[in-house]
Amino acid sequence: xxxxxxxxxxxxxxxxxxxxxxxxxxxxxxxxxxxxxxxxxxxxxxxxxxxxxxxxxxxxxxxxxxxxxxxxxxxxxxxxxxxxxxxxxxxxxxxxxxxxxxxxxxxxxxxxxxxxxxxxxxxxxxxxxxxxxxxxxxxxxxxxxxxxxxxxxxxxxxxxxxxxxxxxxxxxxxxxxxxxxxxxxxxxxxxxxxxxxxxxxxxxxxxxxxxxxxxxxxxxxxxxxxxxxxxxxxxxxxxxxxxxxxxxxxxxxxxxxxxxxxxxxxxxxxxxxxxxxxxxxxxxxxxxxxxxxxxxxxxxxxxxxxxxxxxxxxxxxxxxxxxxxxxxxxxxxxxxxxxxxxxxxxxxxxxxxxxxxxxxxxxxxxxxxxxxxxxxxxxxxxxxxxxxxxxxxxxxxxxxxxxxxxxxxxxxxxxxxxxxxxxxxxxxxxxxxxxxxxxxxxxxxxxxxxxxxxxxxxxxxxxxxxxxxxxxxxxxxxxxxxxxxxxxxxxxxxxxxxxxxxxxxxxxxxxxxxxxx
Numbered sequence: 253x254x255x256x257x258x259x260x261x262x263x264x265x266x267x268x269x270x271x272x273x274x275x276x277x278x279x280x281x282x283x284x285x286x287x288x289x290x291x292x293x294x295x296x297x298x299x300x301x302x303x304x305x306x307x308x309x310x311x312x313x314x315x316x317x318x319x320x321x322x323x324x325x326x327x328x329x330x331x332x333x334x335x336x337x338x339x340x341x342x343x344x345x346x347x348x349x350x351x352x353x354x355x356x357x358x359x360x361x362x363x364x365x366x367x368x369x370x371x372x373x374x375x376x377x378x379x380x381x382x383x384x385x386x387x388x389x390x391x392x393x394x395x396x397x398x399x400x401x402x403x404x405x406x407x408x409x410x411x412x413x414x415x416x417x418x419x420x421x422x423x424x425x426x427x428x429x430x431x432x433x434x435x436x437x438x439x440x441x442x443x444x445x446x447x448x449x450x451x452x453x454x455x456x457x458x459x460x461x462x463x464x465x466x467x468x469x470x471x472x473x474x475x476x477x478x479x480x481x482x483x484x485x486x487x488x489x490x491x492x493x494x495x496x497x498x499x500x501x502x503x504x505x506x507x508x509x510x511x512x513x514x515x516x517x518x519x520x521x522x523x524x525x526x527x528x529x530x531x532x533x534x535x536x537x538x539x540x541x542x543x544x545x546x547x548x549x550x551x552x553x554x555x556x557x558x559x560x561x562x563x564x565x566x567x568x569x570x571x572x573x574x575x576x577x578x579x580x581x582x583x584x585x586x587x588x589x590x591x592x593x594x595x596x597x598x599x600x601x602x603x604x605x606x607x608x609x610x611x612x613x614x615x616x617x618x619x620x621x622x623x624x625x626x627x628x629x630x631x632x633x634x635x636x637x638x639x640x641x642x643x644x645x646x647x648x649x650x651x652x653x654x655x656x657x658x659x660x661x662x663x664x665x666x667x668x669x670x671x672x673x674x675x676x677x678x679x680x681x682x683x684x685x686x687x688x689x690x691x692x693x694x695x696x697x698x699x700x701x702x703x704x705x706x707x708x709x710x711x712x713x714x715x716x717x718x719x720x721x722x723x724x725x726x727x728x729x730x731x732x733x734x735x736x737x738x739x740x741x742x743x744x745x746x747x748x749x750x751x752x753x754x755x756x757x758x759x760x761x762x763x764x765x766x767x768x769x
Contacts (some may be wrong), residue, residue, distance in 0.1 A: 307398035387418025
């Protein structure tokens with residue numbers, strides 16, 4: 253059967269998915285994919301897999317490809333920087349998926365160190381070789397996930413290059429590789445629209461997807477074929493349903509799947525921290541217990557206790573539409589996330605507080621988490637520095653000898669103390685080696701052994717006891733003379749050596765027997 257390509261693959265194999273769960277490192281494991289699918293996700297990816305490790309490590313390969321009949325369609329994603337390695341790994345995975353994806357968008361420091369993901373953006377020839385070789389050799393289509401460039405034109409050319417190389421579906425994350433962590437900011441849908449207009453293959457949009465209304469707005473503004481969510485899905489797996497369920501309902505459903513399809517505890521804890529994020533900000537003690545949990549059963553017990561506390565809080569509040577049986581569209585209460593972010597970024601002059609103020613969803617419901625914008629992050633830092641500038645700290649306290657990082661810590665916490673650095677070893681009096689700290693001659697062991705032997709002296713620090721051993725020998729010889737067992741004519745070396753004396757006695761006894769015979 254010939255390999256399907258482009259929109260034919262998108263429609264016949266994938267079924268024209270609109271709701272897609274992003275590939276997330278260590279958080280797209282089988283139980284989470286199944287949970288997302290049961291709440292209307294139509295396409296899922298495996299976590300990003302390291303191609304070279306996938307080839308050489310059988311257990312890693314087996315765990316990464318864990319799936320079931322319900323987990324379909326599934327795309328396996330790899331990171332790689334070598335065409336042959338990428339294709340070899342993809343050929344091992346092609347019988348377990350409907351397509352293989354090349355990650356060209358990971359912005360994390362580990363991707364920078366490994367030279368893959370978004371840090372391959374400038375090596376177009378290498379990327380083209382990887383995609384074209386995979387397109388020729390694989391029995392399944394190859395897809396790509398990218399981040400945008402600061403320039404719209406360059407992003408469009410990059411997308412066209414991938415299409416020409418053989419990419420059959422292109423996912424575009426509307427942020428640059430520098431937009432991460434505190435500097436994440438708002439994804440630019442206009443660049444995604446430009447890419448969609450420039451290529452003839454299906455395009456998926458990623459970024460700013462926190463609610464079902466965001467999905468609809470993104471498709472309307474960009475004209476993309478599908479929408480992918482990562483962080484929004486982690487905080488609310490029912491995002492594509494347009495509902496905000498109680499976090500414990502989703503958690504118990506997830507625990508059931510974990511029992512049926514066991515996975516790493518680190519992945520379980522990571523998901524629970526996201527699902528319970530808003531409640532754990534209040535119940536900090538349970539947050540600490542979750543961090544120390546050693547099994548999924550312990551996590552489930554913590555969930556029950558957190559549920560009890562939240563139900564008690566809910567009983568004290570007036571019932572709201574979100575808590576009733578007839579649930580309204582939660583985005584009507586919460587406000588459109590893209591508009592909220594735009595307002596917080598300064599695009600909209602209105603105060604964003606009303607959208608997230610009195611109408612905010614109760615913390616026991618699954619809901620989006622809005623990162624502080626870059627402007628807010630810088631403002632918070634400036635406020636901290638304004639309250640306690642570095643110059644004031646240096647005047648108030650002794651900062652001599654502190655490193656740059658220690659000074660920054662002192663700015664954040666003026667009461668912090670630092671342990672003094674360990675003293676450097678002093679040199680031996682005779683050579684460049686470190687001297688023994690308890691050596692009586694202030695020398696290293698080799699030099700000390702030579703000095704103590706010549707001087708017939710002791711060095712307890714190096715456990716060299718030449719003087720003590722000589723005194724002990726002299727005392728033993730004196731005791732032997734008193735007993736008449738030792739004379740002045742007896743060689744000292746023979747008298748003081750038990751083995752030598754025994755051998756001499758044997759020889760003397762043997763010679764006496766020969767004489768008598």
